[in-house]
Amino acid sequence: LQTEEYARAVLATGRPGQLESLLAARLERQRILDWEKPPLTLVILDEAVLHRPVGGDAVMRRQLGSLLKFTDHRWMRIQVLPLSSGEHPGLAGAFNILRFEDHPDVFYTEDMMSGHMTANPETIKEANLNYAHLQAAALSVKDSAALIARVMEERYEHRTERDPVA
Template identity: 60%
Template sequence: MVHIRELDPSGSPLAYYGYELRRAREAAGLTQGQLGSIVFCTGSLIGQIETASKVPQRELSERLDAALGTGGLFSRLVGLVLRSQLPSWFQPYAEMEAKAAYISTYQCQLVYGLLQTEDYARAVLGVEGGRLDEMVAARLERQRILARERPPVLWVVLDEAVLHRQIGSREVMREQLVHLLGLFGKPWMELQVLPFSVGQHTGLMGSFNLLRFDDRPDLYYSENYDSGHMTANPQVIRERSVGYARLQAEALSPRESAALIARVMEERHGEQAGPEARSVAEVVVQRKQRR
């Protein structure tokens, strides 16, 4: 293990975080064990973070700021650290996604990353193995843009196959569908389901996203197994915008989409869902019907 005094803070966001943590801890006159006791973790974990061998989590970063009086330094740095855990080919898109004023997405296989529950994301990312906790934390960090005072407008079209494909256990999938139902009625978001009955459609080439900004050209994004493609080519933007408009027109209305999600949840997961989950679905559908 590289000695902490040799850690280069310019090496990576994680190295910079570790360097600053050690500096702040020593300035406070605390050992790693003492600081760990204050922030409810082990001294070993503090040491691993200081040597850039462990990725810090947001909750711990907030506790470190409170314990060390660093004015939110680690709460700010942890965002950079977690984004750096995303695949290198995906990071440029994630940066633009965080700046977008309007996001339109069509998803044919999975729930869009910004709408995934933690357990659903863990099941998706666990297929590849690797540093699963870090990858899940990075995905959840992306979702923080939806908690802003002014979140981006988000329009989501999900293929019906997304609802039927079981990701993780039945319980994981049920909770994911309950989460989607809870998003209906958000003033900054619309969710539609493209039913199987549509047949052939303009999204058959695969999932894609369109990003719009207040001060820069629109972007189109798509990806394959291990790479992403992003372009601001006006012709591509024009073609895919028309294609997306057709998907919106062919998809079920938000009210009908909520009803379909609730029905799939009951039919495929009803035995384990329990009355509380069904009541959530019923309330959401009734709310949409009154709008």
């Protein structure tokens, strides 16, 4: 769900020598969202990512605006886990649960150096439980969109040289 400039800023912090290939791969994966019938995608974002000024104010404004465009997407649901939720299972790292009609579910996680995928039923069961806890603590889709819009306006509003920062 990252804009190109946001993804570039994120990826540049890791392996700058591979930046262009990593960026191309990340953007290529997004093409799945343009399919006629894309996969149902349920996303829970930690509120902290809305406040961290990756790439600067203009990049963040466009990134948050891009997230808001998904609020009307038929196959996408974005929820925000509020800062007030405290510690939660997602603090151990981001993860994906991929569900297929004709294949076993897959759990995927990655760290700075590599990714790990498994179809182990016990791992899938634990991941589903963790996801359920995150989803229960997250804001509704509607409230999440309102929070994203508020953060975009309050933290990353467009300022000119004549508009001093308060």
